[in-house]
Amino acid sequence: MDIASRIKRSLIDSDRYMILVEGLKNTMIIVFLAALLGVVIGVVIATVKMKKRTGPAGRAAEFAADIYLTVIRGTPITVQLLITYFVIFVAVPLDRIFVAALAFGINSGAYTAEIIRGGILAVENGQIEAGRSLGLSSFQTMRYIVMPQALKNALPALCNEMIALLKETSVAGFIGVRDVTQAAMLIKAATYDSFVPLITLACIYLVIVIGLTSVIKRIEGRLRRGDQH
Numbered sequence: 001m002d003i004a005s006r007i008k009r010s011l012i013d014s015d016r017y018m019i020l021v022e023g024l025k026n027t028m029i030i031v032f033l034a035a036l037l038g039v040v041i042g043v044v045i046a047t048v049k050m051k052k053r054t055g056p057a058g059r060a061a062e063f064a065a066d067i068y069l070t071v072i073r074g075t076p077i078t079v080q081l082l083i084t085y086f087v088i089f090v091a092v093p094l095d096r097i098f099v100a101a102l103a104f105g106i107n108s109g110a111y112t113a114e115i116i117r118g119g120i121l122a123v124e125n126g127q128i129e130a131g132r133s134l135g136l137s138s139f140q141t142m143r144y145i146v147m148p149q150a151l152k153n154a155l156p157a158l159c160n161e162m163i164a165l166l167k168e169t170s171v172a173g174f175i176g177v178r179d180v181t182q183a184a185m186l187i188k189a190a191t192y193d194s195f196v197p198l199i200t201l202a203c204i205y206l207v208i209v210i211g212l213t214s215v216i217k218r219i220e221g222r223l224r225r226g227d228q229h
Helices: 003-015 017-050 056-074 077-088 096-121 125-133 138-175 180-191 195-228
Strands: none
Touching (some): 003 195, 017 056, 017 096, 017 195, 125 138, 138 180, 138 195
């Protein structure tokens, strides 16, 4: 059977390409929600880690942040996904896509926190002191002066984290999510042909990553031009 016939059999017959379309939609939903949650968690954890706390509540928050970073960065995302679905939410009727987004978002938050912390460290202390001299509180200084510049500094690295997150979601099928990888495997099982669905899957990821990389380069170029002005 020639390649054209194999493509027709795997993707065109019975509209099997729609399985990939549906899977891609689920993958992008997971990536979007997980990236959003990861940024929120990252900002909170980075803020906790950057400010030395003296009270019992502050020390407890810093200890919790350390535990979170150690556990999440020290265990595989697949294991975290399985624990989230089969242990933590085993008795809760939540949609698998939401559970996957939650697990990937919590995982991404640990890495995003370090990226944002690096962005905060890149902000000059003089600007922080200037904000305090203007009468701004520590929270206001962080919100209006430090964090906007930190996010700008960290934006390229955050975009790269999103690319890594996209590729990590390929294991979402372990909890029964019909993402784009699982869709390719379903086509493979239906047609007994591994070549077409898996090569198509690789091409889908490659196109998305190339597109995101192009966007990152444009963002970096604009940031460099903005700094020069």
